[in-house]
Amino acid sequence: MRISRFSFLLTLVIMACDTNVDFDGVEYPIEPVVYAHLNADSTVEARISHSAPVRGEFSSDRTIDDARVVLIENGEDSTLLELTSEGQYKANYIPNMASQYSLWVETSYGNMLSTSVKIPSKPKVGSSYLEPYQKGYFNYTDLLRSAWKVEGALPQFLSLQVGYNEANRFQPIMITSVEEAVISACGGGSASNRANLYNVVDFKDECLESDSLKIAVAFNREVLPEANRRLIVKFAATSQEYHDFEANLIDYRALDLFFEEPLPPYSNFDFGYGYFAGFNELEVILNL
Secondary structure, three states: OOOOHHHHHHHHHHHHOOOOOOOOOOOOOOOEEEEEEEEOOOOEEEEEEEOOOOOOOOOOOOEOOOOEEEEEEOOOEEEEEEEEEOOEEEEOOOOOOOOOEEEEEEEOOEEEEEOOEOOOOOEEEEEEEEEEOOOOOOOOOEEEEEEEEEOOOOOOEEEEEEEEEEOOEEEEOOEEEOHHHOEEOOOOOOOEOOOOOOOEEEEOHHHHHOOEEEEEEEEOHHHOOOOOOEEEEEEEEEOHHHHHHHHOOOOOOOHHHHHOOOOOOOEOEOOOEEEEEEEEEEEEEEEO
16 A cells, blocks of 8 residues: 555654643642521521542542531521431421521531521512413423512512422423513513523512512423423522522533633632522422
8 A cells, every 4th residue: 555745744743743731730629518508498408518629530429427517596506417318417497587597517628617697588479370482493382470579578589490390309490581571560670680500590680679570481391291290480589698609600511611710619608618598488389
């Protein structure tokens, strides 16, 4: 077999350009990670693990099962959370909406103390119904409309999530806010965000200057299992900490992040990662 002179020269050039490049990436120490909610209708729970190394072998089993977790009420009273399963800690205690809470976590990686958190007032939904919807190239087949009110003091942030139950677990489905239909009862202007990575729509700004607002979100009912035609709508009043965590979620699948400086995730602990936040949730079930 004859090899052309051009192919031979090209092979020599490629071999000569073989260069090893040393890459010194940023090293982050392994630190504890805590996710904990305060809900007026539920006992206190916390999920505790540790962060993954930047380089080296990756393991999905990163739970911490020997932590000491203490709920502090108004700077004095303490409730100990017990380990119930891998990385899951619970206390048979329902928090008081009038109190301020913080969370203290002791681990072999270091100790963590959260900022003070309070549970917001429960939202109230006056009416919810579905209607057909089709716009442009979107494949959304239904429009959910709801009149949403808040009892008591107005929370700083409201959020909405749509999904269904499968094997006793809530499964969120993709939704989009319909901008012209998200109307503030006070100002008549749109004030919503697109659904984030976890399919949660946050409402804020001028919408929260009033005690009520009308909302409309679109979704595709075809994603629901045929045997489960019950739509679950979760309305939630959330604390500042929960909103800041949601707002700082990053889609790590985005390729352009490769060229950006690494940013630490949001945390309201003085060490480690995670969040301790309050929310007050109301579920509405619609039969399809």
